[in-house]
Amino acid sequence: MIEIELDGKKVEVAEGSTVMHAAEKVGTYIPHFCYHKKLSIAASCRMCLVDIEKAPKPMPACATPVAQGMIVRTRSEKAIKAQQSVMEFLLINHPLDCPICDQGGECQLQDLAVGYGGTKSRYEEEKRVVLPKEVGPLISMQEMSRCIHCTRCVRFGQEMAGVMELGLSHRGEHAEIETFVGHSVDSELSGNMIDLCPVGAITSKPFRYSARTWELSRRKSISPHDSTGANLIVQVKNGKVMRVVPLENEAVNECWIADRDRFSYEALNSEQRLTAPMLKQGGEWKTVDWQTALEYVANGLTQVLAEHGPASIGLLASPHSTLEELHLAGTLMRGLGSNNIDSRLRHAEFAPAQGVHYLGTSIAALSELQSVLVVGSNLRKDHPLFAQRIRQAARKGCIVSSLQEQAPDWALPVKNSLLADATVWVQALADVAAAVAAEKNVAAPAAGTVTALAKAIAQSLLTGERKAVLLGNAAAHHAKASSLLALANWIGEQTGASVGYLTQAANTVGAQLAGALPGAAGLNAAQMLAGGLKAVILLNNEPEFDSAVGAKARAGLSTADMVVSLSPFQANMDLADVLLPIAPFSETSGSFINAEGRLQSFHAVVKPLAETRPAWKVLRVLANLLDVEGFEFDSSQQVLLALPGLQASPQGPLVDAGRLSNATRAAIDLAPAQSKPVSAAIYQLDGLVRRASSLQMTADAKLTAQEVVA
Numbered sequence: 202m203i204e205i206e207l208d209g210k211k212v213e214v215a216e217g218s219t220v221m222h223a224a225e226k227v228g229t230y231i232p233h234f235c236y237h238k239k240l241s242i243a244a245s246c247r248m249c250l251v252d253i254e255k256a257p258k259p260m261p262a263c264a265t266p267v268a269q270g271m272i273v274r275t276r277s278e279k280a281i282k283a284q285q286s287v288m289e290f291l292l293i294n295h296p297l298d299c300p301i302c303d304q305g306g307e308c309q310l311q312d313l314a315v316g317y318g319g320t321k322s323r324y325e326e327e328k329r330v331v332l333p334k335e336v337g338p339l340i341s342m343q344e345m346s347r348c349i350h351c352t353r354c355v356r357f358g359q360e361m362a363g364v365m366e367l368g369l370s371h372r373g374e375h376a377e378i379e380t381f382v383g384h385s386v387d388s389e390l391s392g393n394m395i396d397l398c399p400v401g402a403i404t405s406k407p408f409r410y411s412a413r414t415w416e417l418s419r420r421k422s423i424s425p426h427d428s429t430g431a432n433l434i435v436q437v438k439n440g441k442v443m444r445v446v447p448l449e450n451e452a453v454n455e456c457w458i459a460d461r462d463r464f465s466y467e468a469l470n471s472e473q474r475l476t477a478p479m480l481k482q483g484g485e486w487k488t489v490d491w492q493t494a495l496e497y498v499a500n501g502l503t504q505v506l507a508e509h510g511p512a513s514i515g516l517l518a519s520p521h522s523t524l525e526e527l528h529l530a531g532t533l534m535r536g537l538g539s540n541n542i543d544s545r546l547r548h549a550e551f552a553p554a555q556g557v558h559y560l561g562t563s564i565a566a567l568s569e570l571q572s573v574l575v576v577g578s579n580l581r582k583d584h585p586l587f588a589q590r591i592r593q594a595a596r597k598g599c600i601v602s603s604l605q606e607q608a609p610d611w612a613l614p615v616k617n618s619l620l621a622d623a624t625v626w627v628q629a630l631a632d633v634a635a636a637v638a639a640e641k642n643v644a645a646p647a648a649g650t651v652t653a654l655a656k657a658i659a660q661s662l663l664t665g666e667r668k669a670v671l672l673g674n675a676a677a678h679h680a681k682a683s684s685l686l687a688l689a690n691w692i693g694e695q696t697g698a699s700v701g702y703l704t705q706a707a708n709t710v711g712a713q714l715a716g717a718l719p720g721a722a723g724l725n726a727a728q729m730l731a732g733g734l735k736a737v738i739l740l741n742n743e744p745e746f747d748s749a750v751g752a753k754a755r756a757g758l759s760t761a762d763m764v765v766s767l768s769p770f771q772a773n774m775d776l777a778d779v780l781l782p783i784a785p786f787s788e789t790s791g792s793f794i795n796a797e798g799r800l801q802s803f804h805a806v807v808k809p810l811a812e813t814r815p816a817w818k819v820l821r822v823l824a825n826l827l828d829v830e831g832f833e834f835d836s837s838q839q840v841l842l843a844l845p846g847l848q849a850s851p852q853g854p855l856v857d858a859g860r861l862s863n864a865t866r867a868a869i870d871l872a873p874a875q876s877k878p879v880s881a882a883i884y885q886l887d888g889l890v891r892r893a894s895s896l897q898m899t900a901d902a903k904l905t906a907q908e909v910v911a
Contacts, residue, residue: 205271220251220262220273231275232284232313234291234399235351236263239456240360246291246351248313250283251275259283281317288317294329294374295400296346304401306414310349331377337385338898339392339460341406348378348402354394361457362388363581363592363612378402387900388612389585389883392463396446396456407464407895408444412436420806421448423793424462425521425786426886428704429564429586430795431458435466435787435806442466442787442807452565453799459585460899461883461890466787468892473770475782476811486774491812495819498779499826501763502537505736511538513735515724518544518717519742520706521887522816523791524800525840527708527715529820529832530740536829540723541734544712546748547705547879549680551725556862557713557846558677560796561701562669570594571665572698574633574658576604576685577626578673581611582883582901584703587796588613600661604629606675606877617658623877627681630688631871633658637695646691647869659696668698674705674881678749680874683867690865700863704796705880706887711794714846714860732757739766741783741816743773743888749879767816770888782813785889789815790837798856802841 202213207223214223219242224231234246244264251262254272259280262273274280292314299305334342352369355378359365366386367378380386386394394403417436424431432448445466447458478494479486489497505513516534518527527544534542545551567573567590580603581588592613595601602617603609604626609618621629628649635649636659649655662668670689679685686700693700704710712718719725729737730750737758744754758764758776766777769785783789788809792802809815817837824832834840841847847854881887882905884896896902 203267203269205267205269205273207273208275214267218267220253220260220265220267220271221249223267223273224262224275229275231262232317233263234309234349235353237353237397240353240356243352243356246349247287248284248291250280250287252277252280285317285319288314289319289323291349292318292322293324294346295349296328296344298344298347302344302347302401303404303409304398308401309399329374334379335385336380337387337391337900338895339406339464340386340395341404341409342378342402344404345377345402347400349400350376350378351399352378353397353399354378354403357394357397358388360596361393361589361592362390364388366391367394385900389460389582389901390457390589392460393447393457405444407467412438412443417443421803422786422806423707423801423803424458425707425793426461426465426890427459427584427586428706428709428796429454429459429584430707430793430799430801431462431586432801433458433462437807440807442469452563453795454586457586457589461886461893461896464895465889465893467894467896468770468889469785469787471892471894473892474810474813475768475771475780476813477782478812479780481778486780491814494779494781495823495826498763498765498781498823502736502827505762506537509735512541512722514539514738515541515729515734515736516738516740517546517726517729517742517744517748518542518712518740519546519747519887520544520709520712520717522708522712522741523786523789523837524708524711524715524794524844525791525837526740526816526820527712527717528840528844529817529824530738531716532831533820533824533827533829535720536824536831537827540720541729542717542723543719543726543729544709544717546726546742546744547674547678547881548682548726549678549749549874549876549878550682551719551727552683552865552867554713555864555866557710557798557860558702558863559704559710559798559861560671561863562699562797564590564795564797566667567591567669568593570599570667570669572600572602572661572668574602574604574662574670574692574698576630576670576672576689577623577676577679577878578605578671578703579675579880580609580673580703583674583705583880587703600664602658602661604633617654617661619654619658623675623679624874626676626679627684627688627869627874628871630685630692631869634688634692637662637692641695643695646688647871662692662696662698666697668696670698670700672700672702674703675878677702677705678878678880680876680878681870683865684869684871686863686865687867687869690863702796702863707793707795710796710798710861711792711800714794714856715844730754730757732760734761736763737761737765739764739768739773739777741768741888743768744776746885746891747881747887751879767819768888769813770892772888781819782811783816783819784809784813788813789817791817792841794856798858798861800847800854800856802853
């Protein structure tokens with residue numbers, strides 16, 4: 202440790218730290234623009250100049266390493282005069298458009314200009330003009346004359362997103378940030394550039410000119426999309442969600458969110474929202490009140506029970522539903538005598554699990570891995586924030602290996618890429634296991650060929666201390682998923698690597714814990730979608746888009762006497778007989794359990810739209826009409842506390858770690874699978890992203906549409 206003096210205070214910091222790090226440690230603010238704690242040092246704005254004793258001139262705090270005995274003054278006359286001079290230069294060309302700037306009220310330049318700017322400019326020359334840039338549907342670069350060339354956006358793309366889509370061209374007053382060869386900004390993390398921009402040069406295109414920052418109420422929430430469980434600040438005006446930005450949580454999402462977390466709010470305000478219960482009568486949809494709709498459903502279920510028995514009723518639940526909703530859905534089905542409930546809509550194999558499948562390690566640990574094998578995942582698109590963490594690990598030397606059907610484009614260096622047809626992934630992973638066995642001189646768990654690539658992957662997993670085998674969405678949805686897990690567990694045992702699932706949805710882990718799985722003799726999702734049920738309840742999903750069978754779901758569900766759809770949207774209208782409008786994550790309280798098993802609860806940020814109701818309340822009332830016991834709940838918190846598998850703590854309910862396990866007793870079957878796994882594209886994952894208009898205009902969404910057409 203090195204001791205320095207900063208504004209009269211003694212500070213101890215690690216060797217190699219900068220003056221800025223020392224200032225942060227003692228809570229001293231040094232004005233800056235280009236510095237960001239997650240990005241490399243650029244030292245381009247010079248706003249952080251400080252007075253260092255014996256230095257001939259002011260020095261940039263962000264780029265000056267500490268030295269033993271260094272004396273630093275951040276508020277001396279010399280430092281402040283230098284900072285004021287830098288501010289004067291920054292404002293020479295900055296346009297005077299604060300009244301119409303979307304960044305107004307949360308602009309670093311605006312804030313610091315108050316303290317360090319002059320009352321008038323000494324420059325009378327014309328301000329420079331930078332032409333606007335068209336870079337895609339998500340971020341706006343229409344006012345690039347505001348840019349102060351801090352290069353935060355450039356460094357973010359290169360270092361965090363892994364794709365240098367923006368760059369600084371030309372020099373001097375002709376310098377400008379732009380894409381090259383007319384490309385758009387297509388990174389799945391691009392929206393973070395909006396937060397990073399310290400001025401109003403890069404702004405949100407969907408949010409543009411829709412509200413002033415001081416008009417917005419800020420409320421905490423959790424992302425309902427992938428399994429990261431990203432922490433959000435949802436900004437609201439007049440009962441309407443206007444913008445979503447990240448809430449910093451170093452253990453989960455750091456200070457970033459994916460674009461689908463940021464822009465999917467557009468669907469909350471879309472014309473496709475279902476605003477009142479509807480019944481299909483004579484082939485036409487009629488709007489009815491809640492009492493009529495719920496009595497119709499209760500009477501229909503009662504009639505099916507009487508005529509066909511409880512085994513003829515089933516419920517298909519989305520793993521994007523809250524923990525409370527899934528628990529009540531399972532309780533309702535079992536209360537009716539049916540074990541037909543499942544949330545594994547895209548799975549092809551339904552082997553019983555020994556425990557709740559999860560990541561097998563912490564999310565934060567992904568950033569520190571020294572070696573990782575990813576099996577069956579389009580990592581960058583399936584889990585953008587996990588990919589970002591593994592990208593940081595790769596920058597520090599982590600050896601990344603993959604088993605995929607196609608060469609991965611993860612915007613990070615993949616040293617060993619084992620390509621195999623998805624139907625023979627079990628054999629390909631058995632080859633890696635055989636290579637591990639050969640290196641350790643032990644018996645292999647299954648017959649395999651030690652190829653050069655398998656040997657390289659085995660050697661990478663046998664080196665270092667922090668390593669993992671991660672099974673992606675395609676591995677979880679694989680027809681031989683249990684064989685892949687058994688092989689991964691054996692490799693993990695032999696190499697000391699953690700083994701886990703990246704897990705598909707916001708509540709994939711929670712759905713398992715809540716019991717949204719078929720019980721004894723219960724039908725799984727594939728069996729229910731194949732037909733034979735007389736009554737089907739669809740909780741927050743659209744089988745045509747959210748299941749492995751796709752459009753075939755229509756034929757399977759058409760045999761039912763009654764299909765009830767609980768959704769925030771006008772969904773399943775060709776399948777259902779009853780539409781019940783339930784609240785999306787922004788209009789209900791609830792909880793999600795992310796990939797690492799972290800339980801995170803949230804509250805509604807706005808009131809339910811029109812006649813929309815939280816799904817847990819709908820299920821409670823429906824159960825009361827059906828005389829099902831165990832539904833005496835007045836709040837979602839009461840539902841949560843009734844959930845088995847949780848344990849009390851001073852911080853609130855936590856997941857019982859003993860329930861989390863990726864163990865399996867399954868035998869390894871090397872025979873080729875009869876089908877390929879089905880995984881959702883990045884902007885097809887759930888109903889919200891499918892209805893977010895800006896996300897559907899991105900290059901990723903258009904590429905998916907082309908693949909579907911092909």
